[in-house]
Amino acid sequence: EKQPCMxxxxxxxxxxxxxxxxxxxxxxxVKLPEVDYQLKMKTTFDKDLPAGRVNRQFFILTNNMKVMDxxxxxxxxxxxxxxxxxxxxxxxxxxxxxxxxxxxxxxxxHTLSFEANFSIQGISIDLExxxxxLVVISNVSQLPGGWASVMWYNLLTNEPRNMxxxxxxxxxxxxxxxxxxxxQFCTFTGRGLNKEQLNMLxxxxxxxxxxxxxxxVSWSKFCKENILGKPFSFWMWLDSILELIKKHxxxxxxxxxxxxxxxxxxxxxLLKDKEPGTFLLRFSESHLGGITFTWVxxxxxxxxxxxxxxxxxxxxxxALPFADIIRNYxxxxxxxxxxxxxxxxxxxxxxxxAFGRHYNSQQSKVFPYIPSxxxxxxxLDSALPICSSPEPPMTPGMFDMLNQQLRPFEIETAxxxxxxxxx
Amino acid sequence: EKQPCMxxxxxxxxxxxxxxxxxxxxxxxVKLPEVDYQLKMKTTFDKDLPAGRVNRQFFILTNNMKVMDxxxxxxxxxxxxxxxxxxxxxxxxxxxxxxxxxxxxxxxxHTLSFEANFSIQGISIDLExxxxxLVVISNVSQLPGGWASVMWYNLLTNEPRNMxxxxxxxxxxxxxxxxxxxxQFCTFTGRGLNKEQLNMLxxxxxxxxxxxxxxxVSWSKFCKENILGKPFSFWMWLDSILELIKKHxxxxxxxxxxxxxxxxxxxxxLLKDKEPGTFLLRFSESHLGGITFTWVxxxxxxxxxxxxxxxxxxxxxxALPFADIIRNYxxxxxxxxxxxxxxxxxxxxxxxxAFGRHYNSQQSKVFPYIPSxxxxxxxLDSALPICSSPEPPMTPGMFDMLNQQLRPFEIETAxxxxxxxxx
DNA sequence: ACAGTTTCCCGTAAATGC
DNA sequence: TGCATTTACGGGAAACTG
Numbered sequence: 001e002k003q004p005c006m007x008x009x010x011x012x013x014x015x016x017x018x019x020x021x022x023x024x025x026x027x028x029x030v031k032l033p034e035v036d037y038q039l040k041m042k043t044t045f046d047k048d049l050p051a052g053r054v055n056r057q058f059f060i061l062t063n064n065m066k067v068m069d070x071x072x073x074x075x076x077x078x079x080x081x082x083x084x085x086x087x088x089x090x091x092x093x094x095x096x097x098x099x100x101x102x103x104x105x106x107x108x109x110h111t112l113s114f115e116a117n118f119s120i121q122g123i124s125i126d127l128e129x130x131x132x133x134l135v136v137i138s139n140v141s142q143l144p145g146g147w148a149s150v151m152w153y154n155l156l157t158n159e160p161r162n163m164x165x166x167x168x169x170x171x172x173x174x175x176x177x178x179x180x181x182x183x184q185f186c187t188f189t190g191r192g193l194n195k196e197q198l199n200m201l202x203x204x205x206x207x208x209x210x211x212x213x214x215x216x217v218s219w220s221k222f223c224k225e226n227i228l229g230k231p232f233s234f235w236m237w238l239d240s241i242l243e244l245i246k247k248h249x250x251x252x253x254x255x256x257x258x259x260x261x262x263x264x265x266x267x268x269x270l271l272k273d274k275e276p277g278t279f280l281l282r283f284s285e286s287h288l289g290g291i292t293f294t295w296v297x298x299x300x301x302x303x304x305x306x307x308x309x310x311x312x313x314x315x316x317x318x319a320l321p322f323a324d325i326i327r328n329y330x331x332x333x334x335x336x337x338x339x340x341x342x343x344x345x346x347x348x349x350x351x352x353x354a355f356g357r358h359y360n361s362q363q364s365k366v367f368p369y370i371p372s373x374x375x376x377x378x379x380l381d382s383a384l385p386i387c388s389s390p391e392p393p394m395t396p397g398m399f400d401m402l403n404q405q406l407r408p409f410e411i412e413t414a415x416x417x418x419x420x421x422x423x
Numbered sequence: 424e425k426q427p428c429m430x431x432x433x434x435x436x437x438x439x440x441x442x443x444x445x446x447x448x449x450x451x452x453v454k455l456p457e458v459d460y461q462l463k464m465k466t467t468f469d470k471d472l473p474a475g476r477v478n479r480q481f482f483i484l485t486n487n488m489k490v491m492d493x494x495x496x497x498x499x500x501x502x503x504x505x506x507x508x509x510x511x512x513x514x515x516x517x518x519x520x521x522x523x524x525x526x527x528x529x530x531x532x533h534t535l536s537f538e539a540n541f542s543i544q545g546i547s548i549d550l551e552x553x554x555x556x557l558v559v560i561s562n563v564s565q566l567p568g569g570w571a572s573v574m575w576y577n578l579l580t581n582e583p584r585n586m587x588x589x590x591x592x593x594x595x596x597x598x599x600x601x602x603x604x605x606x607q608f609c610t611f612t613g614r615g616l617n618k619e620q621l622n623m624l625x626x627x628x629x630x631x632x633x634x635x636x637x638x639x640v641s642w643s644k645f646c647k648e649n650i651l652g653k654p655f656s657f658w659m660w661l662d663s664i665l666e667l668i669k670k671h672x673x674x675x676x677x678x679x680x681x682x683x684x685x686x687x688x689x690x691x692x693l694l695k696d697k698e699p700g701t702f703l704l705r706f707s708e709s710h711l712g713g714i715t716f717t718w719v720x721x722x723x724x725x726x727x728x729x730x731x732x733x734x735x736x737x738x739x740x741x742a743l744p745f746a747d748i749i750r751n752y753x754x755x756x757x758x759x760x761x762x763x764x765x766x767x768x769x770x771x772x773x774x775x776x777a778f779g780r781h782y783n784s785q786q787s788k789v790f791p792y793i794p795s796x797x798x799x800x801x802x803l804d805s806a807l808p809i810c811s812s813p814e815p816p817m818t819p820g821m822f823d824m825l826n827q828q829l830r831p832f833e834i835e836t837a838x839x840x841x842x843x844x845x846x
Numbered sequence: 847a848c849a850g851t852t853t854c855c856c857g858t859a860a861a862t863g864c
Numbered sequence: 865t866g867c868a869t870t871t872a873c874g875g876g877a878a879a880c881t882g
Contacts, residue, residue, distance in 0.1 A: 018852085020873065089852085105851070138852050140874055292792065310792040319742030319797060329795075337760050369715065369733040372752075374742065374797040441870085443855065512870085528869070561870050563856055853879065861871065 015135045015146040018058065018087045026114050028068070028078040028127070039068045039116055041080045045087060047113035047130070055108050057090040058136055068116070087136060104224075106145035107166035109133035109153075133161060144239040147184075148223040155180050169219035174202055174212040177222070181238065189245050190254045197261040204285075205234060232288055240289035248317040249291065257281065257345060257354050258291070270346060271296040272304050277343025284311035293326065295341050307341070309378060323358035325376045326351065332379045438558045438569040441481065441510045449537050451491070451501040451550070462491045462539055464503045468510060470536035470553070478531050480513040481559055491539070510559060527647075529568035530589035532556035532576070556584060567662040570607075571646040578603050592642035597625055597635040600645070604661065612668050613677045620684040627708075628657060655711055663712035671740040672714065680704065680768060680777050681714070693769060694719040695727050700766025707734035714745065716752075718764050730764070732801060746781035748799045749774065755802045 016022050026041060043064045046057065062085055071079040112131040117124060133153060135146040149166065155177065156170045172180075178198045186192035193201070202212035205221065223235040230237070241260070245253045252258055258281045262270075271278055276297050284290030290311030297305045312325060330337050345354045439445050449464060466487045469480065485508055494502040535554040540547060556576060558569040572589065578600070579593045595603075601621045609615035616624070625635035628644065646658040653660070664683070668676045675681055681704045685693075694701055699720050707713030713734030720728045735748060753760050768777045 017873090141876090142851080308792050309795045312795075316742075316797070319739075331793075369731050370754075370801045370803065372732045372735075372799050372801045374739075375800045376795050377798045378793045378795045380793065440855090564858090565869080848882105850882095851880080854877085856874105856876095858874090859872085861869105863869075864867090 014132060014150045015137060015143065016087055017140065018089055018136065018138045021084050021086055023081065023083040023085060024112060024131070025079060025081045026129070027071070032078065032118070032120075037118075039078060039118055040065055041068050041114055041116045043082055043085070044113045044115070046110050047115075055103065055105065056136070057092060058087045058110065059090050061086045061088040089138075103166055104145065106135050106137065106142055106149050108135070109149075109161075109163045109165060110136055111161055111163070130161065133163060133165070144236055145223070147239065148235045151180055151184065152219055152222070166219070171216040171218050172222070174206070174215040174217065177217055178202065178212075185242065185245075188242055189250060191256065193261065196266075197259075200261040200263055200266070201238070203263065230286070237285075237288060241283045244283075244289040244291065244314060244317075248314060249322055251358055252281075252323060252355070255354070257349075258283075259346065260291075267294055268304075268306055271306060274347065275344055277341055278346055278348070279342045279344070280346040282308075287311055287313065289313050291322065293329075293342065295343075297341070320374050320376060321358070321360055323355045324360055326355050327359050328373075328375050330375060330377045332377055334380075337377075437555060437573045438560060438566065439510055440563065441512060441559065441561045444507050444509055446504065446506040446508060447535060447554070448502060448504045449552070450494070455501065455541070455543075460541075462501060462541055463488055464491050464537055464539045466505055466508070467536045467538070469533050470538075478526065478528065479559070480515060481510045481533065482513050484509045484511045512561070526589055527568065529558050529560065529565055529572050531558070532572075532584075532586045532588060533559055534584055534586070553584065556586060556588070567659055568646070570662065571658045574603055574607065575642055575645070589642070594639040594641050595645070597629070597638040597640065600640055601625065601635075608665065608668075611665055612673060614679065616684065619689075620682075623684040623686055623689070624661070626686065653709070660708075660711060664706045667706075667712040667714065667737060667740075671737060672745055674781055675704075675746060675778070678777070680772075681706075682769065683714075690717055691727075691729055694729060697769065698767055698771065700764055701769055701771070702765045702767070703769040705731075710734055710736065712736055716749065716765065718766075720764070743797050743799065744781070744783055746778045747783055749778050750782050751796075751798050753798060753800045755800055757803075760800075 024043065026043075032039075043060065045060050049057075064082070064085070066080045066082055068078040068080040071077050111133060114127075114129050116127045118127075119125070135149050137143065137146050152169060152172070153162075153165055155172055157165060159165075178193075178201065181201065182192035182198060199212070202215070203209075204227070205217055206212050206215045209215070221234065223233050226233055227237065232240075245258075249258060253260075260281060260283045262280070262282050264282075267280060267282060270280065271294065274296055277295060279293045279295035281291060281293050284292055290313045292308050292311040294306055294308040297307065299305055309329070312322065317325075326342055327340075329340055329342055331341055340351075342351055344350060447466065449466075455462075466483065468483050472480075487505070487508070489503045489505055491501040491503040493499050534556060537550075537552050539550045541550075542548070558572050560566065560569050575592060575595070576585075576588055578595055580588060582588075601616075601624065604624065605615035605621060622635070625638070626632075627650070628640055629635050629638045632638070644657065646656050649656055650660065655663075668681075672681060676683075683704060683706045685703070685705050687705075690703060690705060693703065694717065697719055700718060702716045702718035704714060704716050707715055713736045715731050715734040717729055717731040720730065722728055732752070735745065740748075749765055750763075752763050752765055754764055763774075765774055767773060
């Protein structure tokens with residue numbers, strides 16, 4: 001059951017990193033009368049400085065002029081394809097950096113302008129357009145913040161260039177935001193978020209409520225303020241998971257084997273009455289970019305017991321892919337290794353049926369050595385009981401894992417005379 | 424027993440990477456009569472192009488002029504400290520790149536010139552000096568080749584600037600080279616190579632001989648030709664081990680717990696009559712940058728059996744430090760996990776005594792999760808005998824691990840009027 | 847002192863040149 | 865085509881800077 005998840009217009013990076021090449025293509029959408037000379041287009045960064053002083057100024061380090069040419073593929077439009085453009089910061093020596101410390105760099109919006117001039121029957125005509133707002137960063141560590149800005153802007157305004165948007169950013173309704181979040185996952189992984197997953201995220205932001213539809217999130221709560229008791233914001237947490245999926249969990253995520261966003265309470269309610277050894281996969285809420293599994297066992301008196309492993313993060317996962325961790329995971333009690341406690345992926349899929357095709361054999365046969373592999377293992381002492389948090393209250397409903405509703409949201413592209421892409 | 428290993432003159436990097444900053448300091452060794460104006464020094468890359476055409480041309484991208492000043496610390500010498508210098512390749516459009524494909528980039532030697540001019544009593548005086556030969560690389564993957572060139576040059580010539588050195592590089596005697604190799608290890612790790620280790624390296628180059636003292640190695644055999652049957656040269660192999668030590672084995676190497684350079688034959692001779700579970704650590708000869716352990720067991724009929732694990736390379740070691748691998752290594756036979764087969768580091772040091780202080784506890788207690796660790800494990804099927812190569816012939820002598828002789832070799836520094844350093 | 851931001855540069859991958 | 869070399873840039877860490 002593959003989820004319908006095809007963007008109508010894939011979201012282009014609207015984030016540019018200084019010192020890293022980018023390219024942009026401009027198409028003239030109106031047909032010009034015959035112009036017998038070559039039409040030159042020029043691109044400028046932040047040509048018209050926005051009203052409020054900006055924090056930083058950049059310039060295009062590389063050649064920013066190019067002759068337009070006729071593109072075969074789009075019925076002879078005039079186009080120009082700028083390549084190998086590169087941004088560098090203009091160091092302002094004396095000028096006081098404005099902006100009064102209100103905005104962070106990823107809230108600062110910039111724009112790329114395109115200009116051309118030609119004469120027709122003695123009349124000089126200027127053509128000009130410019131891009132949607134751009135975020136400029138200097139290190140990939142700023143990408144999550146940049147994405148948050150791009151999302152918020154796209155979600156909450158149709159204005160083509162409101163450079164002061166983050167001066168007083170509007171709130172988003174949970175309806176809007178949850179759709180956008182699902183869309184982010186869809187775009188970057190191939191699978192979005194289902195109703196239950198979104199519900200858990202809503203609870204994270206607003207607490208338990210019958211419906212989050214009427215809730216509103218401020219920009220600050222979304223991205224700038226830390227989650228209560230955690231050293232990171234909601235978006236930083238969510239984005240760390242997106243990255244983890246992209247790099248280490250893609251096929252398993254796309255096969256829908258990661259429930260992921262599920263509260264510990266719901267997790268217990270789901271596993272409570274299942275076969276011993278039934279487990280599910282859940283993203284860590286306490287640490288950035290972590291995934292854990294929780295399985296259910298039964299005491300001698302028939303009481304359900306839930307055990308979660310310390311979350312695996314990118315470092316661990318690059319040593320050993322997650323499917324292999326699930327395959328080979330062992331618990332050692334008093335020095336004895338019983339079999340893998342993980343038997344059935346919730347609700348009742350035999351482990352190997354779910355993950356079998358993602359196992360890496362990784363047994364290299366290098367004569368005359370004996371092969372060696374890393375086995376993920378937890379060590380317990382039966383004298384010490386497993387520390388397990390007290391039974392939490394029940395939650396409203398069970399997961400309906402099959403019912404997933406996702407609608408891609410449209411990204412507005414501003415073009416008057418020109419049409420442009422930025423890659 | 425700490426090995427004496429103090430370089431009298433630490434070897435400075437004489438390798439410059441394009442696009443990466445370097446700095447150089449020049450000291451005027453003669454006292455000038457009073458000069459009442461500021462003395463400006465200029466540095467130029469490859470000022471006088473060598474006779475034979477060079478493959479590549481570079482220039483100093485950054486400011487290459489600086490005023491000299493009096494250095495307090497060295498009794499008022501005039502010095503200049505160039506910083507943030509950066510090299511860029513000059514792209515030669517039309518000119519045929521000379522050099523006829525004879526030399527690789529790391530065999531191409533360059534030089535940094537320093538010039539100053541002043542007038543005294545109406546006489547104009549030019550001061551000029553230049554650096555020892557430099558190797559220019561564009562990627563760190565070329566560093567091993569660069570180091571080989573620097574070593575060979577330093578080892579075999581006292582000429583201050585023989586730019587054509589690698590046009591017909593002289594051979595090195597094993598006496599010279601082995602000393603240089605030990606010195607490389609000493610400089611970069613803190614521990615050099617003992618007699619037995621060097622002997623093994625000599626055998627690798629020359630085959631088994633009573634003495635290698637009279638053997639000669641060509642530059643090509645050292646660094647350019649692949650070892651018979653292997654896809655890498657002698658130096659590339661040795662350097663990969665040097666890197667492995669630097670990044671993953673430093674404390675264990677410096678504690679002298681890694682025999683490392685030992686043939687499989689010698690290994691067996693050493694372990695043959697030792698307690699079962701005695702093991703030693705050896706670098707892989709078949710793969711770049713790998714380390715393995717071999718331990719001895721005894722058959723029911725008392726015959727010694729040697730088992731080696733598939734070598735660990737940097738990827739594995741960054742998932743799990745080598746000391747922890749040794750600590751936790753397990754062999755699973757028919758699904759049963761017996762205890763760690765590694766008991767005594769050759770000759771008879773209890774494992775934990777040798778490696779105990781390098782163990783990482785790595786048991787993180789994160790409530791409410793149960794901790795998990797990676798356990799290195801080999802899986803065997805008792806129905807299949809361990810594949811073990813046939814008993815090799817005995818080797819001349821046992822290791823004398825205590826007798827280590829290392830003498831640092833001196834690096835010549837050319838200075839006539841000036842003295843310079845390159846960092 | 848410190849947090850936000852940029853710079854630096856290794857190391858891998860991809861592109862380029864020969 | 866294959867090999868040698870350079871370029872590109874993510875990612876961690878150090879340096880910078882108000």
